[in-house]
Amino acid sequence: MQSFRFTAESSGDEVVERDFTVGEVPGVLWSPPSAPDHAPLVLVGHGGGLHKKTPALAARARHAVTTWGFHVAAIDAPGHGDRPRTADDERARAALRQAMDSGDKPGFESAGVRYTASLVERAVPEWQATLDALRALPEFGDSPVGYGGGITLGTAIGVPLTAADPRITAAIFGGGFFAYDALIAAARRITVPVQFLLPWDDEHVSRDSALALFDAFASPEKTLHANPGDHRTIRWTGVDDGFLARHLRA
Secondary structure, three states, X not given: OOOEEEEEEEXXXXXXXXEEEEOOEEEXXXXXXXXXXXXXXXXEOOOOOOOOOOHHHHHHHHXXXXXXXXXXXXXXXXXXXOOOOOHHHHHHHHHHHHHHHOOOHHHHHHHHHHHHHHHHHHHHHHHHHHHHHHHOOOOOOXXXXXXXXXXXXXXXXXXXXXXXXXXXXXXXXXXOOOOOHHHXXXXXXXXXXXXXXXXXXXXXXXXXXXXHHHXXXXXXXXXXXXXXXXXXXXXXXXXXXXXXXXXXXX
């Protein structure tokens, strides 16, 4: 197991926030001030180009802690947040910017898929190492585990992670990323309950692509929720807020 240590702690508004590292990977854990042993643990992913403590992600985490008594963990994806970028990361990001600036949609999709496939290859083992380390703590043990989503990169990493790790027993994913072959193949291996959030007016990813990903999930229980809005400004209303609570406390 990789080395694990807490590096900082703060508390307020009924939430304890603890920074940690697993090997060289930085993360954050939000928890109730007091929680029963083995309370559910939810893993959350951030979007592309963002980091583990974006305001929207932190707000979701705090809501899950104060409403449902969950622990919530996030880590920075490779080359994101507090992590250095490799030369390959820099080249991939430059290719994405160039394609976007020139309006080259096929080039943008191709560059995005290549870069994300590289991130997924690195991030899935990092998430599994993080889960190993957290569940080795006395407060977790055999805690139920869910994946709490994040559209775009959070889903591109979360789908193969959920397909690979049987400890995850319910998951929230979203649109906002291209449904390439490997992602579709991973979705077909997922049989746990899934809630799927779809930005209806995404300017980068077609609805057909997002619907193909939803259709691929092999889960007997899966639900799609769509709201009007584009890639960055979607505002979710009417979402089944109790989805993870029902499945992680069953």
